[in-house]
Amino acid sequence: MSTTTPSPAVDIARRVTQHKLFWPVVALLVLLVAAGVRSPGFLSVTVQDGHLFGQVIDIMRGAATPLLLALGMALVIATGGIDLSVGAVMAISLAVSLEYLDASSSAGEPATAVVAVALGVAVALVLGLFNGFMVTVLGIQPFIATMILMVAGRGIAMLITKGQITTVTAPPFKHIGSGFFLGLPMPVIIAAVAFVVVVLVVRRTALGMLLESIGINREASRLAGVQARNVTWFAYAVSGLLAGLAGLVYGAPTMAADANNIGLMKEMDAIMCVVLGGTSLAGGKFYMGGTVVGALILTTIERVVIIFHIPSQLTPLFKAVVIIAVCIAQSPVLLQKINMSRLRRASRRQAEIANQEVPA
Amino acid sequence: MDQREPVVEMTGITIEFPGVKALDGVDFRLYPGEVHALMGENGAGKSTLIKALTGVYAINGGRIVVDGVERSFNNTSEAQEAGISTVYQEVNLVGNLSVAENVMLGHEPRVGPFINWRAMRAKAREYLDRLHVDVHPGTELSSLSVAVQQLCAIARATVVDAKVLILDEPTSSLQKNEVDELFAVVRELKERGVAILFVSHFLDQVYEISDRMTVLRNGKLVGEYMTAELPRLELVSKMIGRAEDELGSIEERAHRVAAATHDTAPRVQALGLGKEGRIEPFDLSIYPGQIVGLVGLLGSGRTEAARLLYGADRPDHGELRLDGETVRLHTPNAALRHDVAFSSEDRKREGIIGDLTVRENIALAVQTVRGVWRRVPKKEVDEIVERYMKALNIYPNNPNMLMKNLSGGNQQKVLLARWLATAPEVLILDEPTRGIDVGAKAEVQRLVIELADRGMSVLFISSEFEEVLRVSERVRIVRDHVMGDELINGPEVTPEVLIERIARTPADGEGEAA
Numbered sequence: 092m093s094t095t096t097p098s099p100a101v102d103i104a105r106r107v108t109q110h111k112l113f114w115p116v117v118a119l120l121v122l123l124v125a126a127g128v129r130s131p132g133f134l135s136v137t138v139q140d141g142h143l144f145g146q147v148i149d150i151m152r153g154a155a156t157p158l159l160l161a162l163g164m165a166l167v168i169a170t171g172g173i174d175l176s177v178g179a180v181m182a183i184s185l186a187v188s189l190e191y192l193d194a195s196s197s198a199g200e201p202a203t204a205v206v207a208v209a210l211g212v213a214v215a216l217v218l219g220l221f222n223g224f225m226v227t228v229l230g231i232q233p234f235i236a237t238m239i240l241m242v243a244g245r246g247i248a249m250l251i252t253k254g255q256i257t258t259v260t261a262p263p264f265k266h267i268g269s270g271f272f273l274g275l276p277m278p279v280i281i282a283a284v285a286f287v288v289v290v291l292v293v294r295r296t297a298l299g300m301l302l303e304s305i306g307i308n309r310e311a312s313r314l315a316g317v318q319a320r321n322v323t324w325f326a327y328a329v330s331g332l333l334a335g336l337a338g339l340v341y342g343a344p345t346m347a348a349d350a351n352n353i354g355l356m357k358e359m360d361a362i363m364c365v366v367l368g369g370t371s372l373a374g375g376k377f378y379m380g381g382t383v384v385g386a387l388i389l390t391t392i393e394r395v396v397i398i399f400h401i402p403s404q405l406t407p408l409f410k411a412v413v414i415i416a417v418c419i420a421q422s423p424v425l426l427q428k429i430n431m432s433r434l435r436r437a438s439r440r441q442a443e444i445a446n447q448e449v450p451a
Numbered sequence: 452m453d454q455r456e457p458v459v460e461m462t463g464i465t466i467e468f469p470g471v472k473a474l475d476g477v478d479f480r481l482y483p484g485e486v487h488a489l490m491g492e493n494g495a496g497k498s499t500l501i502k503a504l505t506g507v508y509a510i511n512g513g514r515i516v517v518d519g520v521e522r523s524f525n526n527t528s529e530a531q532e533a534g535i536s537t538v539y540q541e542v543n544l545v546g547n548l549s550v551a552e553n554v555m556l557g558h559e560p561r562v563g564p565f566i567n568w569r570a571m572r573a574k575a576r577e578y579l580d581r582l583h584v585d586v587h588p589g590t591e592l593s594s595l596s597v598a599v600q601q602l603c604a605i606a607r608a609t610v611v612d613a614k615v616l617i618l619d620e621p622t623s624s625l626q627k628n629e630v631d632e633l634f635a636v637v638r639e640l641k642e643r644g645v646a647i648l649f650v651s652h653f654l655d656q657v658y659e660i661s662d663r664m665t666v667l668r669n670g671k672l673v674g675e676y677m678t679a680e681l682p683r684l685e686l687v688s689k690m691i692g693r694a695e696d697e698l699g700s701i702e703e704r705a706h707r708v709a710a711a712t713h714d715t716a717p718r719v720q721a722l723g724l725g726k727e728g729r730i731e732p733f734d735l736s737i738y739p740g741q742i743v744g745l746v747g748l749l750g751s752g753r754t755e756a757a758r759l760l761y762g763a764d765r766p767d768h769g770e771l772r773l774d775g776e777t778v779r780l781h782t783p784n785a786a787l788r789h790d791v792a793f794s795s796e797d798r799k800r801e802g803i804i805g806d807l808t809v810r811e812n813i814a815l816a817v818q819t820v821r822g823v824w825r826r827v828p829k830k831e832v833d834e835i836v837e838r839y840m841k842a843l844n845i846y847p848n849n850p851n852m853l854m855k856n857l858s859g860g861n862q863q864k865v866l867l868a869r870w871l872a873t874a875p876e877v878l879i880l881d882e883p884t885r886g887i888d889v890g891a892k893a894e895v896q897r898l899v900i901e902l903a904d905r906g907m908s909v910l911f912i913s914s915e916f917e918e919v920l921r922v923s924e925r926v927r928i929v930r931d932h933v934m935g936d937e938l939i940n941g942p943e944v945t946p947e948v949l950i951e952r953i954a955r956t957p958a959d960g961e962g963e964a965a
Contacts, residue, residue, distance in 0.1 A: 297818045297826045300811055307806045314763055314793065314801050315869065316784040316819030375806050430509070 111369040114420035115384045118367075118413060122391045123147075126398045133398065142271045148279075150390045155278035158386035159337035160361035161368075162289045163219075163330030165382050168365055169302040170323045171309070171374030172226060172233035174330045177361055179244025180218050181338030181354030184211035186251040188339055189348040192259045204263035212335045218244075219331015223324035241358065248350035257348040268343025278340045285333060290379050299377075302326060306374025363410075364389055367417055388413065458483050458518055458614055458646045459535075464503055465512035468856065471847045473499040476513070477672045479665055481615060486637060486647045488657045488678070491667035492690055492888040493860025494846045497650050500667070501617055505530040505537050518614070528557075534614035538604050538621050546593035551575035553592050554607045578606045581639075583632050598625045605633065609640070616640060617648045620886065622656060626748070634660050652888055654683060668692055669846075691890040715739060716775040718908040719791075719877050721760065723769030729755040732768045733934035735927065737877065737908040742899065744923030744940075745912040746949055752932035753912050754796060757879045760910070761793035762786040773877070787820045792875035794866055796882035796912070798859065802866045805855030809845070810836050812854045813868045820873055839868035844894065860887035867895065871902075878902065879910045884918060896922055916946035928952050 107113060126146070127134045136145035160177045167174045188211035192198045195207075218240060225236035270277040293299040304312040305319050313319050334354075342353055366372060367388055368381025392413055396406045419425060459481040466474040474496045481487050489497045502508045504515065506524025515522055517533055524530040527537065544553045551572045552559075560570040575588040584602045592600060601621060608616055618637070622630050637647055637660060651657055657664070658678060666673040666689045673689050717736035725732030730752040737743050747753040758764045760771065762780030770777050773789055780786045786793070795801035804812055814832045821827055836850045843864040845857075854862060863883065870878060880899065884892045899922050903909050913919050919926060926938045930953055938944055938952075 295826065296824045297821075298823050300807070300815075300818070301823060304804050304807060304811075304815060307804045308800070311795075311801050311804055312815075314761075314783050314795055315804075315815045316782075316787040317815070318782070318784050318819070318823070322823060 109426070111378055111421075112381055112384060114417050115367055115369065115381060115388060117420075118417050119384060119388050119391060122388065122395050122413070126391075126395045130398045138274070141274055143274045146394060148276065150387065150394055151279045152276040153390040153393065154383075154386040155276075155282035156337045156341045157357065157360045157364050157389055158282045158383060159285055159333045159340065160330075160357055161364035161382045161386055162285060162379070163326075163333040164358075164361040165365045165368070165370055165377045165379060166289075166293070166302060166326040167233070167330050168362075168370055168372060169299075169306045169374055169377040170326050171306040172323065172326070173237065173362070173372070174222060174327060174334075175234065175237040175358050176218065176222060176240035176244055177330060177334035177337070178354035178357040179241050179248070180215050180331055180334035181341060181357060182248040182348075182350050183218065183244055183251065184215040184335035184338040185342035185353050186248040186257065186348040186350055187211045187214045188264070189257045189259055189342070189346065190251055192261045192264060193257055198259055198261040199263065201263040204261060204266075207261075207264055208267065208339055211339050212332060215335020215338070216328060216332040219328040219334070220324070222331060223327030226327060227320040227324045245350055248348070248353075252348050252350055256350075259346055261346065265343050265346055268340055268345075281336065281340055285336065286379070286383065289329070289333075293379065298322065298325070303375050303377065306377075360389060363414060367414065369421060388417070455482055456519065457481055457516075459504065460516040461500070461504065461513065462516075463513035464500065464510055464515070466499055466503055466508055467511050471670075471849070473670050474503065475670045477667065477670070478675075479672075480675070481646045481648055482663075483614070483646050484641055484644045485662045486641055486649055486660050488649045488651070488661035488664040489667070490657065490664050490686065490690055491673075492890055493886075494669075494858040495667040495690070496670040497667060498619065498858065499670075501537065501619055501648070501650070505535055505617065531611055534612065535617065536608040536611050536613035536615065537617040537619065538601075538608045539619050544592055544600060544604055544607070546591075548592060549588065550579070550586055550590050550592055550595070550603055551588035553603055554578055554588070554610060556607065558610050575606075578610055579603070581609070582606050582636050598629050601625060602629065602633070605636070609636075613645060615646045615648065617650075619650045620652065621649075622651055622653060630656065652886060654686070654889070658683065666690055687889055690888065717772075718774060719760065719910075720772040720775075721769065722772065724756075724759050724766050724771055725768040726755065726759060726764060726766050729764065729932065730759065730929075731933045735760075735934065737910060739876075739908055740903050740906050741925070742903045742909040742911055742923045744919035744926040745910060745929060746914075746916060746919050746926060747929035747953060751929045751953075752934070753929040754881055755932070756929060756934060757793060757881050757910060757912060760786075760877075761791055761879055763793065784819055787816060787873055787875075790874070790876040791879070792816070792870035792873055792877070793879040794870050794881060794883055796885065798862060798866065798886075803854050803862050805853065807854055808851050809840075809854055809857065809865055810850035812865050813839060813850075813872060816869045816873045835872045836868075839872060843868055843898075844891070860891050863887050864891065864895075867898075875907065877908045877910075879912075881912045882914065883911075884913065884915070892918070916949045920944060920946065920949075 123134065133146045136143055136147055138144070164174055164177065188207040191207045191210050192203065195203050197203050222237050222240060225231045225239070226233050267277050267281065272280045293302070301312070301317050301322050304317055305322060309319055338354060342348065364385035365382050367385030368378050368383070370377040370381065389410070392410050393406065396403070396409050401409055457480040459479070461477070461479040464474050464477045464479070465472070477496065477500060479500060489500065491497050499508065503510050506526050506529055510523070517535070522533060524533070545556070554575040555571050560567045560574060572588040579586060579588065582602055582605060584599065584606065586595065586599055592603065605618070605621060621633060625633065641647060649657070649661055661678045663675065664678055664681065664686070665675045666686070668690060715738065718739050719735070719737040721733060721735040723732040723734065733756060735743070745753045745756065755764070759766045762782050762785055765781065771780065772778070773791070778789055780789065780791070783793070804815065810832065813836050814827060817835065818827050840848060840850060845861055845864050845868070854865065857865065863886065867883065884895050887895070896918060899909055899911065911919060911922055920940060923940055926940055926944065926949065928935045928938070928949065936952060
């Protein structure tokens with residue numbers, strides 16, 4: 092009873108198509124190519140004053156905010172949790188930074204901008220620690236625990252801005268949202284640096300494995316000596332910190348702390364990026380590279396909608412269609428069905444061959 | 452019997468997983484009205500063969516004929532419709548539903564689109580009565596003991612008018628009298644012409660109940676035999692593929708003699724350690740190189756005592772000394788840092804990390820001792836993994852396989868590897884051989900004795916008294932949450948003595964619960 096061994100080419104093809112990132116990358120390429128065909132200039136990148144410009148660069152810039160949120164979200168989701176507060180945390184950190192700049196007499200100084208950024212991010216870190224406290228120490232379900240801040244957060248931001256939309260002019264601060272560095276927009280650089288740092292921290296230490304271990308089997312992990320509380324708490328802290336950074340990057344170009352609208356529904360975008368990247372909401376294995384692809388897909392959809400002149404009210408619908416397609420393609424049930432039917436076909440073919448041989 | 456048509460005929464079944472051939476051209480026949488035991492070591496392919504028959508796995512080669520018709524089931528419900536019902540090793544029920552709902556799940560009596568609750572409870576009662584399970588159908592399932600849950604699972608399997616009933620390790624969590632009840636039911640079903648496929652690691656039970664057996668080894672068929680014609684030792688040697696005399700020497704390993712004196716301080720010393728509602732305050736000492744056995748019924752408090760020693764639960768009385776120094780182990784992590792390791796009896800819930808690899812599962816505890824930020828270097832992990840996979844004979848020998856794809860016995864070995872890799876001075880083993888086969892059992896026992904000879908202190912908890920007596924120097928008996936009498940092991944201490952001690956009614960108690 093020998094089974095046919097597939098040729099190396101078939102084997103490689105199968106390995107590629109079964110890779111976690113295969114369908115997300117296909118979706119991204121399809122979107123880009125479709126846009127490129129419809130609007131020929133879409134994929135071109137030009138250089139002006141040493142800065143790169145073009146639709147693709149804009150997509151990268153747009154992907155920076157959801158990516159920053161999604162990096163932290165991925166860690167939280169790996170532990171089997173969720174962080175719904177990231178949108179509200181964006182609003183709070185921006186409010187804190189802009190209020191500080193507003194009150195400062197030297198808003199134009201780079202040093203003041205640095206302090207403003209540090210303050211905003213620090214407050215966000217504290218909020219992340221608060222979420223972690225409720226989840227790990229008080230044992231509140233993550234959905235509820237972070238929903239508290241999601242709801243209350245906008246009120247807090249409102250208190251900070253005293254109900255106004257605080258607007259300030261501070262060129263150094265604005266730079267983090269609309270400036271350029273090495274030819275690339277600042278948000279892209281910031282997101283890239285955050286990505287590299289998070290990946291290094293997660294994969295060069297044991298943190299990544301322990302996060303996954305907790306998400307897969309918390310009690311078994313605890314008995315194996317994993318300090319589940321500390322590790323989980325850390326994930327929420329990182330999520331808060333990155334959400335704060337995202338708020339600043341997102342709000343810097345306009346310099347207006349609009350407590351009601353900054354980061355609205357961004358938690359959902361972040362969750363989508365993580366899921367599109369192949370991470371299961373049930374926790375466990377998480378994929379940072381996939382999350383980047385997820386963020387790019389999400390932003391590309393928003394651009395493509397404009398290119399195809401789809402009415403803006405329909406954007407969410409279009410988003411949903413693409414996401415459903417990717418999720419279905421990744422669905423383990425579907426993969427198993429396909430595998431099973433392939434096996435059945437193969438065994439039937441073998442049976443036929445055997446039957447033909449026997450009479451002779 | 453052979454004149455009759457087999458109800459199930461599997462020929463040339465081959466199943467491949469990435470990197471392993473789980474089954475290789477296996478033939479299997481099952482006749483109506485027989486109890487057929489499927490025998491083999493862990494990883495021999497027993498569960499895989501069952502899963503091939505019930506449609507959980509697709510087969511890569513071979514054919515399955517049920518009732519004269521070639522079939523290929525896509526899922527278990529299709530197999531069930533064809534009359535093949537399965538009771539799995541791990542209880543597969545819905546804990547927060549009632550007993551009646553679980554038993555009748557998918558077969559609820561209906562009035563139009565609505566469930567007739569009264570009829571459902573009555574029906575469930577009927578099926579439970581046939582198994583002599585005395586439990587109210589409205590009880591929430593999770594509030595019952597594992598044994599009763601297992602009986603409910605069997606009741607559920609009998610609800611469908613099954614032609615074939617598969618019992619995969621149905622007795623591993625049952626007490627002796629419950630096993631007898633189960634076997635009475637099995638015999639009754641057999642009389643009615645049901646074909647029963649029985650998998651168990653307990654050779655006594657296999658010989659008691661089965662008519663015929665099929666032996667597998669490493670995914671290949673060894674042969675099919677009439678139970679009455681195959682002596683036990685011969686069966687075991689067919690299962691593990693080793694000569695009989697070699698086996699005898701393992702079995703003959705004598706009682707471990709009590710060491711004369713201990714001039715050192717005890718490695719572990721519990722003084723009045725206890726936790727309300729779990730285990731009454733107890734004293735316990737284990738010296739370097741000593742193995743202490745802990746016996747008692749399920750739920751007697753033996754596991755609870757072990758958990759206090761490991762910091763898995765926090766005691767509310769007493770103190771714990773390690774090498775004479777008082778320590779407070781707040782968490783398992785603290786215990787591991789004090790070189791105490793604990794292997795839980797609940798492999799699935801408290802042991803394995805299913806979606807991580809074997810390699811990661813082995814390295815996990817070593818890593819947590821070192822802390823989150825200091826990753827154990829790859830080379831060191833490679834060494835640990837290679838050493839223990841070899842020493843414990845973990846099969847398949849592929850560290851990158853996902854833990855959940857290993858057989859139960861091999862998962863247990865991986866967990867042992869995890870704890871041994873931390874080089875503990877105190878090793879607490881709670882049911883380390885549950886669900887693993889004879890060969891591996893002897894290996895584990897030998898390993899434990901070897902470790903103790905090298906100075907490790909071991910607390911050995913097991914439901915198999917023979918095994919406890921084979922390895923331990925002293926035995927402590929736990930009964931009704933009280934740790935009692937210490938026995939010094941010797942030739943006069945037999946399993947019967949232990950049973951008698953456990954069953955002895957405390958003066959003021961109302962006796963043992965069944």
